[in-house]
Amino acid sequence: MAFQAGETTLNYINGEWTSSVTGEVDSSINPSNKSEVVGYIQRSSRVDLDHAAAAAKQASTAWRKLSGAARGEYLYKIANALEKRLDEVAETMTREMGKTFPEAKGETARGIAILRYYAGEGMRKVGDVIPSTDSEALMFTTRVPLGVVGVITPWNFPVAIPIWKIAPALIYGNTVILKPASETAVTAAKLMECFHEANLPAGVINMVVGSGSEIGQGIIEHKSINGITFTGSNATGKRIAMGAIARGAKYQLEMGGKNPVIVAADADLDLAVEATISGGLRSTGQKCTATSRVIVQSAVYETFKQKLVERVKQLKVGDGMDPQTWLGPCASESQQQTVLSYVEKGISEGATLLFGGKVPDGTGEGFYVEPAVFDNVKPDMTIAKEEIFGPVLALIKVDTFEEALQTANDSEFGLSASIFTKNIGNMLAFVNDMEAGLVRVNAESAGVELQAPFGGMKQSSSHSREQGQAAIEFFTSIKTVFVKQ
Numbered sequence: 001m002a003f004q005a006g007e008t009t010l011n012y013i014n015g016e017w018t019s020s021v022t023g024e025v026d027s028s029i030n031p032s033n034k035s036e037v038v039g040y041i042q043r044s045s046r047v048d049l050d051h052a053a054a055a056a057k058q059a060s061t062a063w064r065k066l067s068g069a070a071r072g073e074y075l076y077k078i079a080n081a082l083e084k085r086l087d088e089v090a091e092t093m094t095r096e097m098g099k100t101f102p103e104a105k106g107e108t109a110r111g112i113a114i115l116r117y118y119a120g121e122g123m124r125k126v127g128d129v130i131p132s133t134d135s136e137a138l139m140f141t142t143r144v145p146l147g148v149v150g151v152i153t154p155w156n157f158p159v160a161i162p163i164w165k166i167a168p169a170l171i172y173g174n175t176v177i178l179k180p181a182s183e184t185a186v187t188a189a190k191l192m193e194c195f196h197e198a199n200l201p202a203g204v205i206n207m208v209v210g211s212g213s214e215i216g217q218g219i220i221e222h223k224s225i226n227g228i229t230f231t232g233s234n235a236t237g238k239r240i241a242m243g244a245i246a247r248g249a250k251y252q253l254e255m256g257g258k259n260p261v262i263v264a265a266d267a268d269l270d271l272a273v274e275a276t277i278s279g280g281l282r283s284t285g286q287k288c289t290a291t292s293r294v295i296v297q298s299a300v301y302e303t304f305k306q307k308l309v310e311r312v313k314q315l316k317v318g319d320g321m322d323p324q325t326w327l328g329p330c331a332s333e334s335q336q337q338t339v340l341s342y343v344e345k346g347i348s349e350g351a352t353l354l355f356g357g358k359v360p361d362g363t364g365e366g367f368y369v370e371p372a373v374f375d376n377v378k379p380d381m382t383i384a385k386e387e388i389f390g391p392v393l394a395l396i397k398v399d400t401f402e403e404a405l406q407t408a409n410d411s412e413f414g415l416s417a418s419i420f421t422k423n424i425g426n427m428l429a430f431v432n433d434m435e436a437g438l439v440r441v442n443a444e445s446a447g448v449e450l451q452a453p454f455g456g457m458k459q460s461s462s463h464s465r466e467q468g469q470a471a472i473e474f475f476t477s478i479k480t481v482f483v484k485q
C-alpha cells in the first residue's frame with residue numbers, strides 16, 4: 001500500500017481501531033512543507049486511556065501464561081508484516097518528521113531486526129539456580145512480568161524507539177499501552193497496523209493518541225499501569241519519575257545528551273571529520289546520541305576546523321524525500337525556533353559562527369536550518385552546556401589530552417561520547433574515565449546496536465539500561481524461589 005496524505009488514523013484499543021470519545025482530531029503536518037497534512041490524529045481523553053488500560057489489564061493474565069516461544073511467534077509475525085510495509089512506513093516517517101528517506105528506511109529495518117531479536121529472547125533463560133544453605137532444598141530465581149506497561153515515546157525515532165520498548169515488554173509477558181509523540185502519531189498508527197496484522201490477542205497492545213498533558217500524564221497517574229518506559233526531554237522524564245514514585249510504579253527514563261567527540265592530536269582527521277558530521281548532523285542533529293561538542297587538541301585544531309567546514313558546506317539541505325537531500329528539516333516549527341534561538345545565544349555569548357545557522361533561502365514552507373559550526377566555544381557557554389537537538393556543532397579548543405577528557409566530562413549529561421586517536425593509552429583512559437553510558441573509539445557518538453545495553457549516566461537516564469538482554473531488568477521482576485519437599 002502506498003503512502004496516502006491526509007488520512008485519518010484511529011486509536012487501537014482491545015484489538016479494534018477506535019475513534020476517541022472526544023470526537024476531536026488534530027492534524028499532523030509535513031515539516032518539509034507545512035501546508036501538507038500527513039494525517040489526522042485522535043485527540044483522546046482519559047476515558048480512552050481508561051478503556052485501553054482495562055483492555056490491557058484483562059489481556060494480561062492469558063498473555064503472561066503463554067510460553068515465551070509462543071509470544072516470540074507473534075513478534076516474528078509483526079516483523080514480517082513490517083518488512084512487507086517497509087517503504088510505506090518509512091515514507092510516512094519522512095513526511096511526518098523530516099528525516100531522509102534512506103534514514104527512515106534504515107530505522108524501519110532496525111525495528112524489524114529488534115522484533116526478531118526479542119522474538120528469540122522468548123527461548124532464553126530467565127533465572128539462576130543458587131545453592132541453598134539447606135542441602136535438601138532447591139533455590140532458584142525466575143522472572144515475572146510487571147503487568148501493564150505504559151510506553152511514552154518521542155518523535156525522533158518514531159519506529160525504532162516504540163519497538164525497542166514494546167518488543168521486550170511483550171516478550172517478557174507484559175501488555176502494553178503506547179502513547180506516541182503527537183508529532184509522529186501517523187507513523188505510529190502505521191506501526192500499529194503491523195501489530196494488528198499479526199493478530200495479537202485483543203488488548204495485548206493498545207495505542208492511545210493524545211497530548212502529553214492528557215494521555216501522557218494519565219499514564220503517569222493510572223493505577224492499572226504498573227510500569228512506565230519513556231524517552232524524551234529531561235523535564236518530562238523528571239515528571240514521570242516523580243509521579244511513578246508517588247504511586248509505587250516502576251519507571252525507566254532515557255533523556256537528553258550533550259555528547260562530545262574528542263579529536264586527539266594523533267587522530268585520523270578525515271575519519272574524525274566524517275564521524276563528526278554523521279554523528280552530529282544526521283537526522284538534523286535530532287538524536288539523543290548526537291555529537292554536539294567537538295573537543296579538538298590545539299595541534300590539529302586549525303586543520304580539522306578547515307576540513308570540517310569545507311565538508312559541512314557541501315551538505316544539501318532539503319525535503320527528505322528528495323534523493324539529493326543529505327539533511328532534512330527540523331521536525332517541527334518549535335524545534336526550528338529552538339535551534340535558531342541557540343544560534344543567537346551562541347553569537348551573543350561570544351562564539352564565532354563559522355557557517356550556517358540560518359534559514360536557507362527559498363524554503364518558506366519547511367522548517368529548515370542550515371547546519372551550523374561554531375568556533376571559539378568556551379565550555380561554560382550555553383551552546384556547550386544545553387541539549388540543542390539540532391544541527392549545531394560547537395568547536396572547543398584544548399591543549400592536552402587530559403584537558404580534553406576533563407572538558408568532555410564537564411557536563412550534566414552522560415549518554416554517549418566518542419574519541420578519535422591512534423594512541424592506546426588515550427583510548428584506555430577514555431574508556432575508563434569518560435562518564436557516559438556509551439563510549440565509542442574511532443567511531444561516531446550515535447548509532448546504538450540493538451543487542452547491546454543502551455542508557456546514560458548522570459542526568460541522561462534513570463540509570464537503567466534498555467535494549468539487548470539488559471531490557472529484562474526493567475520489564476520483569478525477579479522472584480526468588482525456595483522449594484523443599
Ligand SMILES: NC(=O)C1=CN([C@@H]2O[C@H](COP(=O)(O)OP(=O)(O)OC[C@H]3O[C@@H](n4cnc5c(N)ncnc54)[C@H](OP(=O)(O)O)[C@@H]3O)[C@@H](O)[C@H]2O)C=CC1
Nearest residue numbers: 153154180181182211212216217232233236255256288389
Ligand atoms: N532523548 C531523546 O531522544 C529526546 C529528547 N528530546 C528533547 O526534548 C526537547 C523537547 O521535545 P519534546 O517533544 O517536547 O519532548 P517531550 O519530553 O515533551 O516529549 C516526549 C514524549 O512525552 C510526552 N509528554 C509530554 N508531556 C508529557 C507529560 N506531562 N506527561 C507525560 N508525557 C508527556 C510527549 O507527548 P506529546 O508529543 O503529545 O507532547 C511525547 O510522547 C527536544 O528539543 C530535545 O532536547 C525530545 C525527544 C527525544
Ligand SMILES: O=C(O)CCC(=O)C(=O)O
Nearest residue numbers: 286287288289446447448
Ligand atoms: O543513536 C541511536 O541510534 C539512538 C538514538 C536515540 O536513542 C535517541 O535519539 O533517542
